[in-house]
Amino acid sequence: MAAEIPPLVAHRVSDKAKRTLDIVKQFVEEECMPADAVARAQMADFPTRWGVYPPVIDDLKAKAKALGLWNMFLSKTHYAEGAGLSNLEYGLIAGVLGKSGLASEAVNCSAPDTGNMEVLAKYGTPEQKKTWLEPLLDGTIRSAFLMTERAVASSDARNIEMSMKREGNEYVLNGSKWWSSGAGDPRCKIYVVLGKTDPNNPDPYKQQSVILVPAGTAGVKIERMLSVYGYDDAPHGHAEITFTNVRVPASNLVLGEGRGFEIIQGRLGPGRIHHAMRAVGSAERALELMISRVNDPARRTFGKRLNEHGVILEWIARSRMEIDAARLVVLNAAIKVDETDAKGAQYEIAAAKIMVPEIALAVIDRAVQAHGAAGVSGDFPLASMWAHMRTLKVADGPSELHLQQMGRNENKKNQLILGRFAEQRRRVERKLKEYGYKSNL
Incomplete structure (x- = not known):
């Protein structure tokens, strides 16, 4: 039996996944965890921490590909482009990958690329998949995800303000984003951007759209790289980026206007x-x-x-x-x-x-x-x-947002409990009365 599999789910894990999990464990422990220190040393050798990345990651990726450890996050249930594993099986594998800072990227399963690849795999046009999904799946480029904005409470996506106006066969983007994960990496070639194409739509969930913006497009400026509790996360990084009259072909829109949410x-x-x-x-x-x-x-x-x-x-x-x-x-x-x-x-x-x-x-x-x-x-x-x-x-x-939604749904779902409690109270009162006692309920 492969390591890291709780008995409760073992019957749901294929023999292929069990073998893969053992290979992943060996790869992480023998290759990735020692390479974490190498990556830190290599980054320290560079005169700047931006525009470069540690060469050891390319060695790890080549070894991972040779072992067949690649794109394991794309589940066989919903995608044809992955490694033929279920989400459960990948969950077990990711629990091992999390032991190393380099392991997820080494097997092409790191954020934000995983989410961006899922967007393209699920919603992308054939042209978008050819241009961006294929090199992302191959690990030759990386991507960034641009949603959060400094001036608004971005946990509510309806607040997003970046303007995306249609002009002929193009969209013109104006606004700013921050915590743009992945934008600092020199291999980042595409931004997945959320903005507003129809701010006056009466349905606030139909105002937003997603568009693909190639890195380096005229008018896109990385203002600064942000730190996380003092860590710069180079070369991956989290950027504050401004868009000034950025023109993008309308064909770069994903799924259609109003489908962003x-x-x-x-x-x-x-x-x-x-x-x-x-x-x-x-x-x-x-x-x-x-x-x-x-x-x-x-x-x-x-x-x-x-x-x-x-x-x-x-x-x-x-x-x-x-x-x-x-x-x-x-x-x-x-x-x-x-x-x-x-x-x-x-x-x-x-x-x-x-x-x-x-x-x-x-x-x-x-x-x-x-x-x-x-x-x-x-x-x-x-x-x-x-x-x-x-x-x-x-x-x-934020966790509080999810807690609030979960509490609201749970409360709504269990309104019937109130009726059951009332009926149970009546049963107790009848039974007490039957034996000559008075209810204190």
Whole structure:
């Protein structure tokens, strides 16, 4: 039996996926995790951290392709372009990929490319697929996703203000975006952009559209690269970008005018579950680091080794239970997506999006504490892991937004409970009266 498969879902995992999972595990542990340090060293050697990327990633990608580890995120349930795996099977694999900062990109399964490829695979025209999807699937280019805007609360996509006006056979774009993930990479050749084509449409969900903007188009300017808790995330990066009279062919519009909200919701659903899948792997890595640290014979406090302190053992136990629970929440969402689609799994995806980063954060924080001052330094990956995991509580819609929607739906769904409670109360009152007692209900 391949590693990392909970017994509850083992019967849903194909023999091919089990073999693939074993190969992925070996690839991540023997190639990707050591290469994380190489990538940091290579980036430090460059005079600038932008416009370059660590050469080790090309070596990893070549090895991954040779092993058949490529585009595994595109599920066989919904796409013909992937590796023939289900979302559940990829969820197990992503839980291993999350242990390394390079692993997902090495197998062409990293954000934002995964979401952008799904958009093109699902909604793109033959020409759009030929021009952009094929090189993305081949890993020869990268992409960026441009939705969030600085001046508005972008968690509500109806607030998006970027103007996209039709002029003949072109759209003219004006506005600005920030947290444009992937825009700093020199291999980024295409932006997937959300804007408003019909701001006066009475249906606020029909005002937005998605268009493809080639990087380097006249009028597009990267104003600055943003940091995440002090990390610049080079070469990937998150950019603030302005658009000034940017002209794009009308043929670059995806699906049609007014379909932007539909496309973005379809894109963000899988993105949320992919983040959660990788977060499980990050939590596993943090637990491994914590166990390694507390079992170091040189680490002693108050006459005891660290692993002899009750609080440390409690941290390890809680972390193990929480990670196992998080994995099942993610896999449950993946199964639901396989059985329906991202929209049909809205509740399950939201639950994973909310719960898993919180659990991973707690585990990483314990690992930081177990490392003491070293945990907050750059000598270990924990500080960076914590910073990026904290970001997931905001990315793809803040957790509070999903909680509110889930609470509203649950409350509406369970209104019948009130009627059942009232009927049960009447039964109790009748039974008490039958035996000569008075009800206090």
